[in-house]
Amino acid sequence: MFELLLQSVKEKVSVKADEFEFAKTLFIPKKLRKRQYLLQEGDVSKYTAFVEKGMLRMFTVDEKGNEPILQFSMEGWWAGDLYSFLTQEPSQYHIEAMEVCELLLISKSSWDMLLDKVPAFERYFRILIQNSLIATQRRLMSSMSESAEEKYTKLINNFPGCLQRIPQHMIASYLGITPETLSRIRGQMSERK
Amino acid sequence: MFELLLQSVKEKVSVKADEFEFAKTLFIPKKLRKRQYLLQEGDVSKYTAFVEKGMLRMFTVDEKGNEPILQFSMEGWWAGDLYSFLTQEPSQYHIEAMEVCELLLISKSSWDMLLDKVPAFERYFRILIQNSLIATQRRLMSSMSESAEEKYTKLINNFPGCLQRIPQHMIASYLGITPETLSRIRGQMSERK
DNA sequence: CGCCGAGTTGAACTGAATCAAGAAACGTGG
């Protein structure tokens, strides 16, 4: 059950077997049906989740009814609102299962304890957050200066495999464009071979 | 000379006096004139910098000649391209002093050593990066779903003081809009009192 | 005094959003 998590940790830091055994005791397994919520806007994110199976989306709902997507989380990734989890303030985001999901939850207090007792996990999360920051910075620059088509092209180059599992209108929400625009872009791209 | 850095560290983690003394030995002071570069696109970011005085901007140059700004770094903040610094690959970004700057540089190898020897610094950087990620995520969502005016309004609410020191066309580059658009927005906002 | 970069203002243009309607794919229950 913890193979994926162990793999994720090991590829970033070296942990001793007993440290990882200790970590295991802090996680709570949880299953989600499709469309079930891990977190809803206004609620405090009591847990952050490692995704063992399935896929989730984290998004807000804006005044016009759009649902811009901040991130997708699939197997081997984490899902959670960092801000709400750390501060225990209400979240701005919804996190919803796009497929049947199997998660490993860890509470704020367990997380704090884990980072205190096992420095390797402090480092693991530092690296995780670091990579996430780098990716988010790139996406921000892309969203500031590129056209809709450029953004889409970059996306399919960066995540070739993943996109099959994601409905197109959600890809549009992730890119910050409308489903109509994405459809037109795809049309144009395929007709010029 | 290290007061600001000490303050930044202390407000996030607790360090022992000798740990901080050790850290001090790893930093190299450096001054930059206005318009001088800390890093240029294509170069490897050998150092990351703590800003003691002055202000820098980190930006790219896109095909149309725009210079979208990823971040401003002022006193008490860090400046550097995380990706290039960590991987020692060439950077995509320029980092330029907007004013006369006094910096404290730390090399990749010193940084690695510091994080290894002093867990408090591992945590300090984790928290720093965490906060940066949260802020960048917010900015991304804002850039995906809000109008130019909304973005500008949020900016002046979030950073009331800082903006005086920044020329308007750079604020526009930070928001991902043209200087003309920003000027018009300001015009509209002031005429409706 | 005269130049130069920064900011403003105007007019024309354009990429993407919006609104609307239809086609295709999906899954749920009878």
Place this chain on the structure above:
DNA sequence: CCACGTTTCTTGATTCAGTTCAACTCGGCG
């Protein structure tokens, strides 16, 4: 296994926010 309703995707016409290009103003500084 089919039928029906729902959701997803496509296509077209129109609108609009923001860009582009160009001219002009202002303030600072040699």
